[in-house]
Structures are given as structure tokens and as C-alpha cells.
Amino acid sequence: MSQEAAGKKRSALTLNTDGERHPVENSLAVASLIIGLTALVLGFIPPTHFFGALAGVIGLPLALYSQLISATTGERWLNVIGMVSSFLGAAFAVSHGGFAL
Incomplete structure (x- = not known):
């Protein structure tokens, strides 16, 4: 084994x-990703539209x-993925009823 190969990490x-x-x-980058993906998943599910909209409204400014x-x-x-996910999650949540309980 050469020294070059052994020295590489x-x-x-x-x-x-x-x-x-x-x-x-x-x-912050990991938190924005997690909140954004959470908003996206919750925004797709009609009964959880309130929590999806809330996660989107929190996740987008954070990202x-x-x-x-x-x-x-x-x-x-990670920030860009979190931003897009938060926006789309909030949009889907609003289309399912948004902040209405």
C-alpha cells in the first residue's frame, strides 16, 4: 500500500x-429540513391540514x-429543500382548509 493511499482519509x-x-x-439547516418535510407530509393529508399549515408557516421563515x-x-x-418543502406543504394544507379547525 502506498503512502498516498494510506494518508487519505x-x-x-x-x-x-x-x-x-x-x-x-x-x-438550523437540519431543523428547516425536518420541519419542511413534516409540513409537506402533513399538507398532503386532509385531516391534518391545520398542523401542515402551521409547520409550513414556521418552516419557511426558519429556512x-x-x-x-x-x-x-x-x-x-438542506435549506433550499426545507424551503421548498415548507412552501409546498403550506400550499397543500391551505388547499385542504388551512388554519380552519
Whole structure:
């Protein structure tokens, strides 16, 4: 085994591609993704339209703010997916009744 092959590290799945730590930015990116996907799933189900609309209204500004302060490309990918999911989830939830109980 050559020294070049032995010296290479195995790349792990990480959002910190710049070599620095970004705990706040990473947390916001993951939270926006989770809330966005939750809004999307709840927006598809007509009986859960209220919670889907609520998750969409919370997730979209969160993802926008997270995009504003993001530091790496990986965080930006998660933010965009969270933004689109939040918007679509809120749109589907509003089409099923929105904030009406």
C-alpha cells in the first residue's frame, strides 16, 4: 500500500466542508429540513391540514433565515429543500382548509 493511499482519509458525511465547525448553522439547516418535510407530509393529508399549515408557516421563515446565515454548500442544500418543502406543504394544507379547525 502506498503512502498516498494510506494518508487519505475516508470522507464522512458532513456539512462542515470548510474545515470549521458551524453548530448553529448546521442545527438550523437540519431543523428547516425536518420541519419542511413534516409540513409537506402533513399538507398532503386532509385531516391534518391545520398542523401542515402551521409547520409550513414556521418552516419557511426558519429556512430563509438559515439560508441567510449559512456557511457551507451542504447547509444551503438542506435549506433550499426545507424551503421548498415548507412552501409546498403550506400550499397543500391551505388547499385542504388551512388554519380552519
